[in-house]
Structure formats: C-alpha cells, structure tokens
Amino acid sequence: MKKHGHAIVLIGFMGAGKSSVGRTLARMTGRRRFDTDEMVATRFGLTISQIFEKRGEERFRDAESEALEELSGEADAIIVTGGGIVMRQANTARLRELGTVIFLSADEETLFQRISRRPTRPLLQTTDPRATLKELLRTRLPLYRAAADVEVDTSGLTHDEVARKVLERIDEDERTRVEPEG
Ligand code: S3P
Numbered sequence: 001m002k003k004h005g006h007a008i009v010l011i012g013f014m015g016a017g018k019s020s021v022g023r024t025l026a027r028m029t030g031r032r033r034f035d036t037d038e039m040v041a042t043r044f045g046l047t048i049s050q051i052f053e054k055r056g057e058e059r060f061r062d063a064e065s066e067a068l069e070e071l072s073g074e075a076d077a078i079i080v081t082g083g084g085i086v087m088r089q090a091n092t093a094r095l096r097e098l099g100t101v102i103f104l105s106a107d108e109e110t111l112f113q114r115i116s117r118r119p120t121r122p123l124l125q126t127t128d129p130r131a132t133l134k135e136l137l138r139t140r141l142p143l144y145r146a147a148a149d150v151e152v153d154t155s156g157l158t159h160d161e162v163a164r165k166v167l168e169r170i171d172e173d174e175r176t177r178v179e180p181e182g
Contacts, residue, residue: 005075007099008170011144013137014083014121015114016104017154017162022080024163035080039067048082052122061088068094075099084123086143095147100170103148104162108137110155149173 008025010018019035026033037048040063044051051060064082068091071079079098085091095101106114112133115124126132145151150169154162 005097005099007071007075007077007079008166009079009081009095009099009101010104010166011081011086011095011101011147012083012104013106013111013140013144014124015111016083016106017114017159018080018083018104020159021104021154021162021166022078024159025078025166028163028167029078031076031078032074033078033080034071034074036064036067036085037080037082039070040064040082043067047120049120049122057122065091071098083140086140086147092143092147096149100150100173101148102166102169103144103151104154105144105151106153106155108134111137 008029008031010022010025012018019037022033022035025031040051040060041048043063044055046054048060051063061084064085065088068081068085071077075098079095081095085095112130115121115129115133119129123136124132150166150173152162152165152169157165
C-alpha cells in the first residue's frame with residue numbers, strides 16, 4: 001500500500017505503553033502528538049469509561065474512526081491510538097496511509113500487571129478480567145501484526161528505551177522499504 005505520510009503511528013493492546021511512549025517520542029523528536037482517545041474524550045466532554053457507559057461502544061468506535069479522519073493533514077505527527085482501533089479494517093488502512101505503523105507488544109503477564117495498576121478500562125470491567133484479556137489478545141494479535149510495519153516488544157523496557165528502539169526501527173524500515181509504484 002502506498003504511504004502518504006511520515007507520521008509515527010503507535011498501535012497495540014491496552015497496557016502496551018502507547019500513551020507514555022507517544023509522549024516520550026514527542027519530547028525526543030519535537031513532533032506534535034495526537035491521541036485518538038483524548039480526541040474522542042474531548043469531543044464528548046466525557047471520560048472514555050463514561051462514553052462507553054452512556055453512549056455505548058459502537059458510538060465510541062464511530063468517534064474513534066472520525067478522529068482518525070481528522071488527522072489526514074498530520075503527516076509528521078506522533079499518533080497514539082486506542083487498543084481497539086485495528087478492529088475496523090478502514091481504520092487500519094487509514095493508519096497505514098498516515099505513516100509507519102509501530103505495534104508495541106508485550107507478553108500477557110506484563111500487560112495484565114500494567115493494566116491492573118490503572119483499572120479504568122471499560123472492556124476489562126468483567127468478573128474475570130484476566131480471561132477477558134486473554135481472549136481479546138487472541139483475537140487482536142493477528143490484527144496488530146497485519147497492520148504493523150514494525151513490532152517492538154516493550155516487556156521489561158522503560159518508556160525511553162522503547163522510544164529509542166522505535167526511532168531506530170523506523171530508520172531501518174525507511175532504509176529498506178521498497179515503495180510500490182503509483
Ligand atoms: C480500548 C482501549 C482503550 C480505549 C477504550 C477501548 C480497546 O485505549 O480506546 O477503552 O478496545 O482496547 P488504550 O489502549 O489506550 O487503553
């Protein structure tokens with residue numbers, strides 16, 4: 001697929017560190033940062049949990065896709081996404097047009113530990129959050145991998161270390177990328 005932008009696009013599961021690494025990358029590179037969760041929350045004037053509760057997941061997903069559309073002019077930004085963004089094929093196509101898509105991965109145990117520190121995610125408010133996490137991971141892992149240009153394993157790394165790895169991998173990816181014609 002032809003790329004149009006040079007944005008750095010972060011995808012991955014809840015707890016992968018997308019928001020923190022996005023901030024670190026913005027600091028390191030001086031680029032502007034956009035976070036689709038923040039854009040949606042601002043638009044509704046509600047937290048993500050409140051949006052799920054009052055408007056429902058479908059309305060959240062529509063607003064998430066609309067936020068991505070608004071980012072079309074942001075070719076050089078850092079773009080942070082919510083963990084479910086890859087569930088819509090059109091979103092994935094859009095992300096790939098915006099720039100290099102980085103999948104921040106981590107093993108299940110690491111994700112669970114990180115998520116448990118801030119237990120606000122509406123999708124994990126279930127009787128058995130660990131089982132829910134496992135199931136969501138099983139269905140989403142192939143989607144993240146299919147959407148990404150580069151995967152960076154964040155397990156055991158600080159945000160600064162992950163950010164540096166992301167920048168190194170983008171350099172490599174750009175050096176070796178063969179763009180299709182057209
Ligand atoms: C979601 C992840 C959340 C947020 C919403 C749904 C998901 O973002 O968009 O709660 O479906 O995985 P984070 O990945 O930043 O937690």
